[in-house]
Amino acid sequence: MPDALELLKTRRSVSAFLLGDPAPSDADIRQMIEIAARVPDHGKLTPWRFILYRREQGERLSELLMPLYHARFPNAEAQRVEQERGRFSRSPVTIGVISKAATHAKIPEWEQFLSAGASTMNLVLAAHALGFAAQWVSDWCADDVAASALLGAGPGERFVGFVHIGTPKEKPLDRPRPAVDEVLSNWSEAR
Incomplete structure (x- = not known):
């Protein structure tokens, strides 16, 4: 298991198409969910x-989703x-991952x-920490009310996304990341 900083430095998304077996065990999945639940939660809601x-x-x-997909994207x-x-x-x-906000x-x-x-990101990190890889996606079915209902969302709930998890079929390549100076600035009253 990588140390915490190394884990954070090496995490990267791996396309769901490149995720194979072995799959996480039921115990792995439970552990990932326990970790995903350890996020800031004002009011313990x-x-x-x-x-x-x-x-x-x-x-x-x-079978359930394709009729909705064809209706939404006929071309x-x-x-x-x-x-x-x-x-x-x-x-x-x-x-x-469903938001019940x-x-x-x-x-x-x-x-x-x-x-x-934050819970979704913790889930992705937990998968990486356990030796798996993950991809967080949303796409049309996260925003489509009928598709979301078929996938298990209740009234007033919304999908934050779907996290695909598996073992990478090949070593993932990193992509360029922004330089710290590009994304960090010091506060100044005069702008």
């Missing part, structure tokens, strides 16, 4: 939850349609939504 999708459920999910190219058909079969495991007297919804995002 737990404004997020998780849904597990296994590769073997992908075909059934495709989609054949290659894109085939990619969409395999959305939940690409990686061994996909975990949907709701009106609260003291805690704004946007803060609750950020907590769900």
Whole structure:
């Protein structure tokens, strides 16, 4: 297991198409969710939850989602349609992260939504720490009300995204990252 700083320095997304077996075990998944839940959560609202999708459920999910996809994207190219058909079969495991942000007297919804995002990032980091790789995606089904309902979102809930998890089929390459001086500035009253 890499040390914490090395883990953070080496984490990178790996396309779901490049994630294979072995899949995380049930114990691995439970540990990832425990880690994903250790995020700032003002008011202890737990404004997020998780849904597990296994590769073997992908075909059934495709049967349910493809009519919605075709209705929304009637002119989609054949290659894109085939990619969409395999959305939940690409990686061994996909975990949907749902925001349950709701009106609260003291805690704004946007803060609750950020907590769900932090939870999603912790999930990605946990996968990396356990020797797996992950890709956090959203795409159309995260915003489509009917698709979200089919995937398990309830009224007032919204998908933050879907985290594909598996073992990389090849060593992932890093991409250029911004230089610190490009993204960090010192505060100054006069601008």
